[in-house]
Amino acid sequence: MSEEPLRVGVIGARGRMGTEACAAVDGAADLDLVAAIGGRGEWLFPLADAGAQVAVDLTHPDVVMDNVRFCLDQGIHVVVGTSGVTAERLDTITDWLAAKPELGVIVAPNFAIGAVLLGRFAREAARFFESVEIVELHHAGKADAPSGTAVATARAIGAARTEAGLGDVPDATTHETDGARGAQIDGVHVHSVRLPGLVAHQEVLFGTTGETLTIRHDSLHRSSFMPGVLAAVRAVPSRPGLTVGLDAVLGLE
Ligand SMILES: NC(=O)C1=CN([C@@H]2O[C@H](COP(=O)(O)OP(=O)(O)OC[C@H]3O[C@@H](n4cnc5c(N)ncnc54)[C@H](OP(=O)(O)O)[C@@H]3O)[C@@H](O)[C@H]2O)C=CC1
Numbered sequence: 001m002s003e004e005p006l007r008v009g010v011i012g013a014r015g016r017m018g019t020e021a022c023a024a025v026d027g028a029a030d031l032d033l034v035a036a037i038g039g040r041g042e043w044l045f046p047l048a049d050a051g052a053q054v055a056v057d058l059t060h061p062d063v064v065m066d067n068v069r070f071c072l073d074q075g076i077h078v079v080v081g082t083s084g085v086t087a088e089r090l091d092t093i094t095d096w097l098a099a100k101p102e103l104g105v106i107v108a109p110n111f112a113i114g115a116v117l118l119g120r121f122a123r124e125a126a127r128f129f130e131s132v133e134i135v136e137l138h139h140a141g142k143a144d145a146p147s148g149t150a151v152a153t154a155r156a157i158g159a160a161r162t163e164a165g166l167g168d169v170p171d172a173t174t175h176e177t178d179g180a181r182g183a184q185i186d187g188v189h190v191h192s193v194r195l196p197g198l199v200a201h202q203e204v205l206f207g208t209t210g211e212t213l214t215i216r217h218d219s220l221h222r223s224s225f226m227p228g229v230l231a232a233v234r235a236v237p238s239r240p241g242l243t244v245g246l247d248a249v250l251g252l253e
């Protein structure tokens with residue numbers, strides 16, 4: 001006897017990612033798209049009314065935490081793709097989950113397999129190079145800068161550098177225009193480019209004496225994110241607690 005399809009709701013269904021995610025869920029035989037919450041001004045109650053078991057949040061950093069809270073209160077597992085989920089916010093979600101031990105939340109800064117691999121390769125390379133900078137390039141409609149992926153990558157590199165006992169990256173700049181060196185996240189300079197025509201791209205540039213290593217990932221279409229979205233949706237009911245990143249979901253840990 002075949003299992004009942006998993007009932008899934010998408011929050012931010014009118015958006016670029018939400019539209020694509022609704023189509024992907026709709027096209028999966030083992031998933032049932034039971035609610036599509038368009039965006040601003042729409043109540044989340046249809047998620048609960050439709051009996052959604054998993055909600056996918058693809059909205060905006062300003063509202064993502066309220067959405068997660070709502071879903072957990074309603075007993076719904078959550079897959080968060082929205083950026084802006086800081087370390088402090090992750091702690092808050094962990095606190096919420098303590099009262100709902102049967103529920104799972106997966107926070108995925110990037111659903112694309114290439115981006116997940118880039119994160120792993122960058123972490124591995126970090127200890128061998130005295131310098132590193134990140135350049136992230138996105139479409140002009142992106143609300144946040146730097147991207148959530150770049151923030152996660154910078155943090156992972158910063159942690160790997162600390163673990164390896166590396167000091168600050170060498171930087172002799174003493175005369176600069178504001179912003180010329182980008183943002184600094186955990187000691188890593190991060191530069192954000194916004195251009196119509198782009199989708200989502202990231203380069204990590206490592207440098208040491210006599211050599212550089214550049215690791216680049218390009219999402220050329222939002223379809224690149226969909227296998228990761230579906231994998232997270234399928235995995236979250238059997239992953240109680242908080243999961244950050246897709247590594248474990250994709251069997252990479
Ligand atoms: N993890 C990943 O792999 C990926 C993550 N993302 C992230 O997903 C998020 C969405 O991206 P994208 O689809 O491009 O963005 P869009 O702007 O295209 O869509 C955002 C959606 O969220 C809704 N929304 C925005 N603000 C609010 C609000 N204040 N209250 C309720 N709903 C709101 C919008 O509604 P309305 O139509 O009314 O404005 C819209 O439905 C971003 O944070 C982005 O960084 C994107 C790509 C991949």
Ligand SMILES: O=C(O)C1=N[C@H](C(=O)O)C[C@H](O)C1
Pocket residue numbers: 083109110111138142143146147148149150199200201
């Ligand atoms: O807004 C986007 O488009 C993307 N957002 C995520 C991020 O902030 O890292 C993931 C990907 O880069 C696309």
